[in-house]
Amino acid sequence: MSTDFQQARAALGERLRELRESAAGGRLTGTELAQRMGWTQSKVSKLETGRQTATAEELQAWAEATGQPESAEELLARLRGLESHVRSWRRQLASGHRAVQEAHNVAQANSSVLHAWESSWVVGVLQTPDYARAILSRFAELHQSPRDIEEGVRSRMRRQEGLYDSDRRYHILLWEPVLRSLVCPPSVLAGQLDRLAGVVGPDTVELGIVPLSASLKLPPGGGFWIYDDAQVIVENWHAELWLDDAASVSTHLKVWKTLRESAVFGADAQNLISQARRALNT
Known part of the structure; x- marks a missing residue:
């Protein structure tokens, strides 16, 4: 994968972590968010550290689970930018x-x-x-x-x-x-x-x-x-x-x-x- 792609995926992960830490109702730990979404904690970690690329559905779910559904469009735009290089x-x-x-x-x-x-x-x-x-x-x-x-x-x-x-x-x-x-x-x-x-x-x-x-x-x-x-x-x-x-x-x-x-x-x-x-x- 290109360096540009890796950097963009890492930046998306950082944004996901920001949304978790600024969740409506108070900061969520990775474990708490995973439980709320029915995921494993390791999946949350991989997405936040840029070791795994989220799907559009997962980004939508993340925005909703952190109480910030308005951020979904931004996340999807970042994903589209990723997929213009890696599909x-x-x-x-x-x-x-x-x-x-x-x-x-x-x-x-x-x-x-x-x-x-x-x-x-x-x-x-x-x-x-x-x-x-x-x-x-x-x-x-x-x-x-x-x-x-x-x-x-x-x-x-x-x-x-x-x-x-x-x-x-x-x-x-x-x-x-x-x-x-x-x-x-x-x-x-x-x-x-x-x-x-x-x-x-x-x-x-x-x-x-x-x-x-x-x-x-x-x-x-x-x-x-x-x-x-x-x-x-x-x-x-x-x-x-x-x-x-x-x-x-x-x-x-x-x-x-x-x-x-x-x-x-x-x-x-x-x-x-x-x-x-x-x-x-x-």
Whole structure:
């Protein structure tokens, strides 16, 4: 997590402690507030020390439990500021996958030059509907989120309109294991590989494959997107990080350029895709 995020979460914790100590009717101890809210004392402590991020519902409950309901809006504004950088999957997927996909659609539509690195799966903008359906289903199972899979797939497919925008450029790098990872049925992966073969060549898309046998100056690491050299989006199992500070952007761009040195393009990329396709025997 970014230092800015940690500082903001600590500041939110300090504000929560202030509200507890200035509670209507007199100062509450952490134990007393926990009992009033039906929580453990350790949860109160973690929230006040910035070791845990409160949900919107928890902030609302805190404001009411301290007898200061008018402070709820302020607390929620602080939370929104946090989540502009760190967006937990639990919160994002509370209302399903479509809203998450729409947020990415907007971010990509507002960008002209996009760089991507992915070591685990085919990036969303190049996915087939069947492949996207398989990926979203896996994440719905992991996070126990609403299964609005079809709405999420349709939204993700709309993102691909950008591939045909002559004013936009996509520079996408995939690690070769992505071509062989059975995160979906073999028949679905076969269709996905056929789709990838079709995007090698258009002037709006530069698709590079980093061979498994290539010498790497950096470990592959996790996937990320860079939008207009101004914002980075990084995914992990818990959350997405939306980072716009210069240090984060420059570091990820340096990583991308370093990984690109090991990539192959054009006919060589086509050969790797074709080899993976033949290996499926479908």
